[in-house]
Amino acid sequence: MVIPVRRLEGVVLKEAEERELRNNLEKTAREVRWDIVRMIGLARSGHPGGSLSCADILVCLYFHALNHDPKKPDWRYRDRFVLSKGHAAPALYAVLAKCGYFDREELWHLRRLGSMLQGHPDSLKTPGVEISTGSLGQGLAAACGIALGLRMEDNPARVYALVGDGESQEGGIWEAAMLAGHHCLDNLTAILDNNGMQIDGSCCEVVSLGDMTAKWSAFGWDVKEVDGHDVLDICQALEGAVSASRPRMIIAHTVKGKGVSFMENNVDFHGKAPTPEEMEKALKEIERS
C-alpha cells in the first residue's frame, strides 16, 4: 500500500482536488468508524465514544499528513504519532490496519488473551505503535522526548500527539506543555480531541478546562482551532504546523461518539461496548451515512 504524501502548505488546491481529497478521507473515516464499532462490539469492552470522536483526525494524520511507510515501521525518517489518550486505541488500530501495518483480521481479536491488540496501545506487541500509552497524561511528554531526540540528530521527521480533553486534567500534560514551549519544539504538533466529555460526565461538570486556547498560547504554543470532523479543516491545520516556529496545538472540536446517533454526546458510551443489537444498529447507520 502506498501512502501519498501530500503537502498543502503554500498550495491552493483546486476545487476538484479538494473535493477528491475530502471524499477519499471521509470514505476512509466511515470505514474506520465501522471497524471501531465492530471491534469494540466483538470485544464486548472498550471505549467507543472517544475512539469515534478522533476517527477523522487519525485518518487525516495517517492518510494525509504523516510521512510514513507501513512496510518499514522502523524507518528512521518516519513521522511519529503518539496516542496520548491511549483508550482511543481502537481508532488507532483501525487506521494502522487500513494502512497495512498488520492484517485487518487482527481487529476482531481486540482485547483477547494473546492478541497483538491490547486494551491500550503496546509498542512491543503492535506494529506501528511508537510507544505504549494508556495511563493518561504521559504521551505528550513522550512526544516531547521524541521531538528532542529527532532535533538532536537533525532528523527532519515530525511528531504528532493526540491528547484528550479529560486527559488534560492530568498535570503531566502541562509539564510537557511547558517543556515544549521552552524548547520551541517546532517539530511537535499536538491535537486536542475536544469532545467535551469524560467518564463521570461533561468536562464542565467534572473539572472545567477553561479557555484552552488561552492556556496553550500562554505556554508558548501556536494554537489553531478546527472543526474536528471537517477533514479539510484538519488537514490544513496539520499542514500549517509544518511551517510554525513553535509547537502547534490544534484544538479540534469534536463530538463524542461521532457517527453513531445513539452514541453521540452520550457519556454512557465513554467506556462501554455496544450490545450485539446496538452494534448491528450502529454498523448499519455508518453504512448508510
Added chain:
Amino acid sequence: MVSQEMRNTRDGYAAALLELGEKDPRIVVLDADLAKSTQTEKFKLRFPERFVDCGVAEQNLMATAAGLAATDKIVFASTFAIFATGRAYDQVRNTIAYSNLNVKICASHGGITVGEDGSSHQALEDIALMRAIPRMKVVVPADYYETREAVKALAYMEGPAYVRMGRPKVPVLFDDDYRYEFGKALVIRPGRDLTVLACGFMVHQALQAAEELAAEGIEAEVIDLHTIKPLDRKGILESASRTGKVVTCEEHSVLGGMGGAVAELLGEEMPLPIRMVGIRDSFGTSGTVDELVEHFGLDSRHIAEVVRGLCG
C-alpha cells in the same frame, strides 16, 4: 582494613557519563533541576547539546526520557531517588518499562544518609518499588569505582535499569582496574560461619563488622550484592549452603528491598535462619549521617550484634 579513602558514588556516575558521552553520540542525559547534586552537570558542561534539564518536573523527566529512548538514544535520567521512584513511579512503570525503553534511571540521595533534609527526601522504599516492575534491573553499587563500572555496563544492556546512589562519601573498596560483573553476588571477604549480604552504603559497614567479629572468632563471608535484580540465585545459594546462616544489610526498608529479595529466594529454595538489617517499617528523620546510621541500627556495631545473635 576498610580503606580510608572516601569518594562519592555520584562522582563515579559522572565519570562514567563523560566516558560514555565521549565515545557514543547516542548518550543523552536528563535531570530535574538537581544537576549540581546528582553530578550530571559535568556531562551538561561537556555535551550541552545532549543534556536536557526538565526543571522541577520529575514525572515529565521520566516520560520525556522514554520518548528520547524511542528515538534510539541511550538515556540517563537523574534526580533524587525519592522523586525518581516515588513521584514518577507511574511514568517509570507504564511508559519506560512497559515499552522496554533504554532509560537508565540513575538516582542519587537514596536512603537515610540524605541526613538533615529529613524524611521527605529520604528514599527508603525505592528498591522495593523498582524491583517490583517487570523488565527493570536494579543495581546498588558500593563505591566510586563500582558505580562507574556498573553505569558503563548498564548503558549497553537493553531495557530500563535503576541505579541507586547515596549522598555521602563512602570508603573506596575497589580500584581503577575493577571489572564489574552485572548480576554477580561478589564475595569480597570469604568466611565459613555465616553469609552477610550487603549493598550500597552498607557494604563497608558489613566489612567493618566482619573485622570486629573475626577478632572474636566469627568468620563472616561478606558479599557485595550490587545487583538486586536479577538476583544471583546461584551465588547466594552457594554461599548460604556453605555457611547455613544469612544476614542482609541495606540502607532501605526491610519491606520489599534487598533483604526481601534474598528472603524470597531462601524461603523458596533453602529455608534457613535469616536476619535483616535495615529500616524497620518507619519514615526517616532529620539528623547527621552518623547519628542517623546509628539511630536506625545501620552501623557496623549493630550488624555485629545481629550476627552474634544469630551465631550465638
